[in-house]
Amino acid sequence: MTATHTSSSLVIATRESRLALWQAEHVQALLRARGHQVELLGMTTKGDQILDRSLSKVGGKGLFVKELEVALEEGRAHIAVHSLKDVPMELPEGFVLACVMEREDPRDAFVSPRYASLDALPQGAVVGTSSLRRQVLLQALRPDLKIEPLRGNLDTRLRKLGEGQYDAIVLAAAGLKRLNMAERIRCEFEPGSMLPAAGQGALGIEVRSDRTDLIAALQPLVHMPTWLRVAAERAVSRRLGGSCSVPLAAHALLADDGTLTLDAAWGDIEGVQALIQVRQQAHVTTLDQAEALGNAVAEQLLAQGARCAAKAE
Template identity: 80%
Template sequence: MTVATSPLSIVIATRESRLALWQAEHVKALLQARGHTVELLGMTTKGDQILDRTLSKVGGKGLFVKELEVALEEGRAHIAVHSLKDVPMDMPEGFSLACVMEREDPRDAFVSPRYQHLAELPQGAVVGTSSLRRQVLLQALRPDLKIEPLRGNLDTRLRKLDEGQYDAIVLAAAGLKRLGMQARIRSIFEPDTMLPAAGQGALGIEIRTDRQDLADALAPLAHMPTWLRVAAERAVSRGMGGSCSVPLAAHATLQGDTMQLHAAWGDPEGIKALVQTQQTATVTTLAQAEALGAEVAARLQAGGALVCKPD
């Protein structure tokens, strides 16, 4: 049943990177088409400012979210649009994920000025990534490569590649496609080669829990098949350590009511072997999706994966 809502005046808190602004403008256009008045509040987050260290060393993906939540708390903005893979697994008290939108391509992209595929890279080639997940999966595929940190927004990362600092970089395909930069993609990693991050390619919209009017206004933008899939994926991540940085991949597919959930955990020190598992279940509700994710997390732990303990 569609909830009828009165037009609202909505301010969207967003990071100011080109990709974040594209995402916010996308949501703005959809809400305006439904009669709402919408404007953007651009903000720079701590995650955007600290570029000389990997995310896992400075507090994890929540660094991209906190300032936006403060704007919601103070009433300067009403909703925040996030790349869901950047959102910590447990929301702060008083905040909720009100909407998950239809997913773009969840896979990773191989980007290089000279090489078409990962397999073509010469021994010892330098590959850039900001992700612990990509680091451990790349090391499992090609132990001979040199994996180096790569921070900054999408344009900055591509510039560093073009300047010759890396032989190749690995990025989310969704961001490149959303910005019309598909031509930079040399090849796509299929999930059976490089399993995506939980929530990769999906947009989530955060609100204060007490704003039911906003939840009703956002309901038509939600895509339940995507929401079910990412709920299962995020439940795996929650079961493996919540919001701290975990070298973890989780990817769900949904055919009818049948969900198949794959997950992998890697040791960033390279001491323990990659742990992988999968499970299939009937899923029609968010609670069932989260239960499947919890079960897969337990299977990873049974296989030797370590739960991340926040400092």
């Protein structure tokens, strides 16, 4: 048994990349403003260490959260702050997503020192991304482009672009904006042409499920409109075995009247099948209703030929 800490002394487990630290410090500042004492525990995860292979080949998004969960399990930390698109769709036994915070821009950003947009790229230009989702969507927009793998944190990716290894790269706009690097964005892809990943731009806070005191303390940070949107998106991904090994996009918008519109797309990484796209709407007020919409969209994708991720051997 680990010692029970009072809510006045919280430790946040975080990756040590600049963006992850920004996210943790953002939560730290919000909690401190509510009277909590909050410290950071910086950690390097396996996802940060393995940079020579794509995530889909080395174990998926869980590589970014496993060490943080061990710190929670052992009581060295109390909460973990994640970029929600890095959080596996199924959390391990004993852990829970306690809070989803207000979303930053969920769109993808086109970044290039020479070209103003995807359309401006010459035939056969090299575009960097390690996301299978971005790969299939880029190839649907520009089949002539050469899509090359790109791993590493934000600064590493920008450095590789600056060294001339790529003509352009595609990144989440949210990360660039959070680090005051919005000027690097040449243009943003509208969701209609480049549908974002489930949860992109949103922050989630994970705790041990037995820490009801922490769950209660985090409630003021919850942004329910964002949580409803990402719950629907993540349900699509969960049904299709969502991880980095599925070329899947899901993006929801919530209207003032409670209508949730969910768009999803599945692409064939081999390029044999055409891109499959689905849109459904429902009136939602609860997370269960949002997830039900996500499941319905996933079933429609499957009915049209989308395939679930192969189970790991």
